[in-house]
Amino acid sequence: MKDVSFGQYYPVSSFVHRMDPRLKILFLIAFITAIFLATSFYGLAICAGVLLLIILLSRVPVGKVFREIRGILFIVILTSVLNIFFYRGETEYWSWKFLSITREGLIFSAFLVCRLILLVTCSSMLTYTTSPVELTDGIESLLTPLKWIRFPVHELALIMSIALRFIPILMDETERIKNAQKARGADFESGGLIKRIRAIVPVLIPLLLSALRRAEELGDAMDARCYSGGRKRTKYKKLRLTWRDFVGFLVGAAVVTGVVLLRVYGVGTL
Amino acid sequence: MRIVAEHLSYTYNADTLFATAALKDVSLTVEEGEFFGIIGHTGSGKSTFVQHLNGLIRVPSSMKRYKKKKPKKGQALPPQTVLTVGEYDLTDKKTNFRELRKHVGMVFQYPEYQLFAETVKEDVAFGLKNFSEKKPTNEEITEAVRAALEVVGLNYNEIAKKSPFELSGGQKRRVAIAGVIVTRPEILVLDEPAAGLDPVGKREIMELLHKLHKEWCKTVIIVSHDMDEISENCTRAAVFSEGSVRYVLPPHELFQKREELRALGLDIPLTARLCEKLEQAGVKLDCDFTIDDFVAKLSALKEGKA
Incomplete structure (x- = not known):
């Protein structure tokens, strides 16, 4: 009923949405590697082009995607300012003591800004097009090899999915308790820092208690149904690779190869 | 204080993919002194409606909407949303909502889960301290807390120094109700006050509400889906279904409409x-x-x- 929208998942059906989450995670890793390997604007342009294609294919509104950038605006501004003033270059435009603005500095900071924006946008595309449940399924499947060294992959995935599952419930609960205390005159919006922190206590304690209660209830319910760890458990939703994932794989490989070639031949290297 | 709502609508997550209309054009008046019942299924909008009454959910200002979409000449004006509690106009942003909340006490479902303080006394005094203009003296607090605990049927001397978490379920609920009525609100709204209690506990809570209605709060509004509770206690009841009000009648007339209620999936x-x-x-x-x-x-x- 309440604010069910949590996280960023944008629930539409599209080419990108229907891809296998495992492939999407691997694709993201490859894509981020490519962004870091790129040493020229050409390399970044390849990444940006592919990313734009993905955004268009995913049917997530472009404006929504770029709104993500606001979150890192501070870091973007900080890095660009630092680089503009501290980058040592040859063509100096202005200098004062140890600060200087150079042509190279300007270009390099523009490069960094592009890189940052690309990084954030591509990561948020994963969360826009993959539901939390798919994501944990994908991670679990990808981590399976670690079972060889007795790493509790299934348990870890279970913890993750339970945690994700509980976020909306606890958010709802927070809202309820907050409303209840507001009805008793609690004030969360005014006052200084100390006063605001103190105002949280009447919400935090009931919330903590309710989280513990729910955890206990869930544990009991799982026990009652004889739940036990990972061995021999089958999945309700089996992950399966399709032609979409093959396309994704090709595109990912092409991007990395392209960027690496540009780097090796030094095309446009800064 | 009289409650008047006209053409009240509310949508959760408006303008997103998850938009759900919770209230559709609700008009309802509750007179001062009533013991009013609100009936409906989960998701019928009854909780959303009562949360409007003390400004926990705000009414989007209707004036703003006019500015946004100016109706063309000859086109009918959209109905104006009205929501007033006593002299408070809840469609006005400038209304002092904290002051309003002092007059409209709200007991949520399972209120015992909002207890937080170290002692019962502190917990009950929470609202009192929040709403007081100047800091109340210790004697004033003790006096008010004693009175509130006594009216809900608890012994101050026995219980005030205890931690609220060591009480029994029924006692916790009483303490939580005491924590709301301690400021002597004129209107008391309770969302499923008897939920999760055994039959004896239910009866005791309803008796308590009658006592409160006589001695403490002029108007009592209960949200419930227990029809027996409604028929036994209320002067009038409103039936909510899918965000709209279907009937507002005294119980003895309302429950003549057996078939209509069953068609809405409600019991009698x-x-x-x-x-x-x-x-x-x-x-x-x-x-x-x-x-x-x-x-x-x-x-x-x-x-x-x-």
Whole structure:
């Protein structure tokens, strides 16, 4: 009923949405590697082009995607300012003591800004097009090899999915308790820092208690149904690779190869 | 304080993919001094409606909407949303909502889960301290807390110094209700006050509400889906379904509409069901659907026959 929208998942059906989450995670890793390997604007342009294609294919509104950038605006501004003033270059435009603005500095900071924006946008595309449940399924499947060294992959995935599952419930609960205390005159919006922190206590304690209660209830319910760890458990939703994932794989490989070639031949290297 | 709502609508997550209309054009008036019932399924909008009453959910200003979409000439004006509680206009942003909340006490579902303080006394005093203009003295607090605990049927000397978490479920609920009524609100709204209690606990809570209605709060509004609770206690009741108000009637008229209520997926009180059975057997029993009246009419009928 309440604010069910949590996280960023944008629930539409599209080419990108229907891809296998495992492939999407691997694709993201490859894509981020490519962004870091790129040493020229050409390399970044390849990444940006592919990313734009993905955004268009995913049917997530472009404006929504770029709104993500606001979150890192501070870091973007900080890095660009630092680089503009501290980058040592040859063509100096202005200098004062140890600060200087150079042509190279300007270009390099523009490069960094592009890189940052690309990084954030591509990561948020994963969360826009993959539901939390798919994501944990994908991670679990990808981590399976670690079972060889007795790493509790299934348990870890279970913890993750339970945690994700509980976020909306606890958010709802927070809202309820907050409303209840507001009805008793609690004030969360005014006052200084100390006063605001103190105002949280009447919400935090009931919330903590309710989280513990729910955890206990869930544990009991799982026990009652004889739940036990990972061995021999089958999945309700089996992950399966399709032609979409093959396309994704090709595109990912092409991007990395392209960027690496540009780097090796030094095309446009800064 | 009188509550007037006209053309009230509310949508959760408006302008997103998850938009759900919770209230559609609700108009409802609750007079001062009523014991008012609100009936409806989960998701019928009843909780959303009561949360409007103390400004936990704000009404989007209707004036703003006019500015946004100026109606063309000849086009009918959209109905103006009205929501007032006493002299407070809740469609006005400048209304002092904290002051309003002092007059409209709200007891949520399972209120015992909002207890947080170290002692019962502190917890009950929470609202008192928040709402007071100047810091209340210790004596004032003790006095008010004592009175509130006593009216909900708890012994101050026994309980005030205890941690609220070591009390029994029923006691916790009483403490939580005391924490709301301690500021003596004129209107008391309770969302499913008897939920999760055993039959005795239920009866005790309803008795408590009657006591409060007589001695503390002029108006009591309960949200419930227990029809017996409604027929026994309320002066009038509103039926919510899918975000709209279907009926606003006194229980003895409302529960005549057995078929209409069933069509909405709602139950009818035990007494109304018994009346129905009697009717099928050819006996017409005219009662107001409270158990006392039902028993009295039935015995009168029996004696008349004997």
